[in-house]
Amino acid sequence: MNPWSVEAPCTPDCVGDTTPRVPLTESARRYAALAHTLIRSVAMGxxxxxxxxxxxxxxxxxxxLGVRLETGPPEREPTSGALIVANHISWLDAVALLAVQPVTVLAKREVGQWPVVGTLARRIGTRFIDRGAVRELPHTVAELADLLRSGRSVLVFPQATTWCTVAGGRFRRAAFQAAVDAGAPVRPMTVDYLQGGLPSTVAAFLGGDDFTTSLRRVTAARGLSVRVTAHPELRGTDRRTLAAAAGAAVCGTRPPAHTAPRVPA
Known part of the structure; x- marks a missing residue:
C-alpha cells in the first residue's frame, strides 16, 4: 500500500451547513478582502x-474569510525542530496552523499548481510530494529528517488526505520515521471547525471538490471558527508507536466519521 496515497470515503455529500449563509454583500466583501491580502502577500516576496x-x-x-481563530493555552513553549502532526479536513488547516506556529509545510504536489496559492506556498518554503510516487518515499523521509536536524519544525498531515471530521483516518507511519531518524519530538495538533460552537463540516475539502467550490462555501459560511489545540510532545524510537500515540492525542475519543464500506443488500 502506498503510504502517501489514501482514498477516503468522504465526498462533498458529507458537507453540511445548517446555519443561514451570510448575505451576498458580505460574501463579496470577504472575496475582496482575501484578494487584497493575497496581493499583499505576493508583494512581500x-x-x-x-x-x-x-x-x-x-x-x-x-x-x-470571516473565520475566527481559537487556540488553547499550550502546555509549554513548542520545541524547535519538531514534527508537527495534525488531522486533515481542509486547505484551511495549514493556514490556521501557520497562524499559530509558522513551520515548513509538507503538501501534495497539486497544491503547488494552484493559482496564487501555489506561488505563496513555494515562497514560504513548502516541500511538495508526489503521493503516487512510492520510490520517492525514502528520499522524502530523509529530507524531512534533515530539516528536523537543522532545527526547523515541519508540518505533516499523516491521515494522507482530507476527511470530513477530526477522526477521519488513521495516522500513517511514514513521516514519523523522519522524527525517529532525527531524534526529534513529535507535536500533535488538533484542528476543529465549528459554527455557533457546534462541530461543522462546511470547511471540509473532500473528494470531488474543487478549490473554487470550497472557497465559495467558506466565504458564505456564517459564524465559522477554527480551533487549534496543541498536545504534549511525544518522543520515541518506533514509528508505529509514535503514530498511534499521536493519532490518539489528536482524535481523542471521537468516533470515526465512516465505518466499514456498506455492502449492497
Missing part, C-alpha cells in the same frame, strides 16, 4: 517566509 510575517499574513487570510 521572500520576506513572507519570516515567521512573524507568515503568522501575521496567515491570520489576515482567516480574518478576510
Amino acid at each position: 521572500e520576506r513572507l517566509a519570516d515567521p512573524r510575517a507568515l503568522r501575521g499574513q496567515s491570520r489576515a487570510v482567516l480574518d478576510a
Whole structure:
C-alpha cells in the first residue's frame, strides 16, 4: 500500500451547513478582502517566509474569510525542530496552523499548481510530494529528517488526505520515521471547525471538490471558527508507536466519521 496515497470515503455529500449563509454583500466583501491580502502577500516576496510575517499574513487570510481563530493555552513553549502532526479536513488547516506556529509545510504536489496559492506556498518554503510516487518515499523521509536536524519544525498531515471530521483516518507511519531518524519530538495538533460552537463540516475539502467550490462555501459560511489545540510532545524510537500515540492525542475519543464500506443488500 502506498503510504502517501489514501482514498477516503468522504465526498462533498458529507458537507453540511445548517446555519443561514451570510448575505451576498458580505460574501463579496470577504472575496475582496482575501484578494487584497493575497496581493499583499505576493508583494512581500521572500520576506513572507519570516515567521512573524507568515503568522501575521496567515491570520489576515482567516480574518478576510470571516473565520475566527481559537487556540488553547499550550502546555509549554513548542520545541524547535519538531514534527508537527495534525488531522486533515481542509486547505484551511495549514493556514490556521501557520497562524499559530509558522513551520515548513509538507503538501501534495497539486497544491503547488494552484493559482496564487501555489506561488505563496513555494515562497514560504513548502516541500511538495508526489503521493503516487512510492520510490520517492525514502528520499522524502530523509529530507524531512534533515530539516528536523537543522532545527526547523515541519508540518505533516499523516491521515494522507482530507476527511470530513477530526477522526477521519488513521495516522500513517511514514513521516514519523523522519522524527525517529532525527531524534526529534513529535507535536500533535488538533484542528476543529465549528459554527455557533457546534462541530461543522462546511470547511471540509473532500473528494470531488474543487478549490473554487470550497472557497465559495467558506466565504458564505456564517459564524465559522477554527480551533487549534496543541498536545504534549511525544518522543520515541518506533514509528508505529509514535503514530498511534499521536493519532490518539489528536482524535481523542471521537468516533470515526465512516465505518466499514456498506455492502449492497
